[in-house]
Amino acid sequence: xxxxxxxxxxxxxxxxxxxxxxxxxxxxxxxxxxxxxxxxxxxxxxxxxxxxxxxxxxxxxxxxxxxxxxxxxxxxxxxxxxxxxxxxxxxxxxxxxxxxxxxxxxxxxxxxxxxxxxxxxxxxxxxxxxxxxxxxx
Amino acid sequence: xxxxxxxxxxxxxxxxxxxxxxxxxxxxxxxxxxxxxxxxxxxxxxxxxxxxxxxxxxxxxxxxxxxxxxxxxxxxxxxxxxxxxxxxxxxxxxxxxxxxxx
Numbered sequence: 001x002x003x004x005x006x007x008x009x010x011x012x013x014x015x016x017x018x019x020x021x022x023x024x025x026x027x028x029x030x031x032x033x034x035x036x037x038x039x040x041x042x043x044x045x046x047x048x049x050x051x052x053x054x055x056x057x058x059x060x061x062x063x064x065x066x067x068x069x070x071x072x073x074x075x076x077x078x079x080x081x082x083x084x085x086x087x088x089x090x091x092x093x094x095x096x097x098x099x100x101x102x103x104x105x106x107x108x109x110x111x112x113x114x115x116x117x118x119x120x121x122x123x124x125x126x127x128x129x130x131x132x133x134x135x136x137x
Numbered sequence: 138x139x140x141x142x143x144x145x146x147x148x149x150x151x152x153x154x155x156x157x158x159x160x161x162x163x164x165x166x167x168x169x170x171x172x173x174x175x176x177x178x179x180x181x182x183x184x185x186x187x188x189x190x191x192x193x194x195x196x197x198x199x200x201x202x203x204x205x206x207x208x209x210x211x212x213x214x215x216x217x218x219x220x221x222x223x224x225x226x227x228x229x230x231x232x233x234x235x236x237x238x239x
Binding site: 059060072074078082089090092094096098100111112115119 | 217220
């Protein structure tokens with residue numbers, strides 16, 4: 001019985017510690033230069049973000065140094081747009097992305113080519129050509 | 138009239154009173170005393186003494202709750218990690234984001 005109580009206490013302590021972690025918010029000034037560089041598109045809104053969201057972006061920032069310059073640029077272009085999406089929209093995007101990853105590589109390349117062609121046509125013909133849309137990068 | 142009562146006097150009075158009780162009542166009191174002593178025996182807690190079977194069930198339930206708890210936490214972190222990887226891929230892929238969003 002004493003062992004059971006110890007186990008329950010340990011489990012509760014672990015749960016409380018886990019619940020307390022997300023409550024730690026970090027101000028923009030507290031971030032490392034590397035984190036600031038990775039998350040620079042969010043600098044103006046960072047301090048107002050809930051701790052849970054901050055932790056999510058800090059997770060993303062951890063992979064930033066290993067990205068190619070091209071991918072870093074894409075991430076910067078898209079981050080502000082991505083942060084405005086609702087959790088449902090993001091979940092839907094993940095679902096579609098995972099489904100797309102399961103498509104055979106050859107088909108995937110064809111789809112990418114098609115999308116790029118469509119984007120180029122739209123950019124050439126529409127007025128949006130002069131106003132770059134972050135989601136299109 | 139003042140009667141001085143010390144421990145011995147009280148014990149004598151009680152013994153005399155007990156001697157006047159019916160054997161059936163005495164047996165009932167004795168059984169109740171035994172039960173009360175059992176409950177307060179060293180290592181026993183609560184009103185129901187823990188039998189080995191109860192102890193085993195309690196230990197099993199505790200392990201089950203603990204495993205479920207840690208399993209739940211592990212599942213949550215794994216999901217968060219999966220989402221983080223997918224999000225990074227979406228944010229850096231050469232496919233435009235709106236292909237996946239809309």
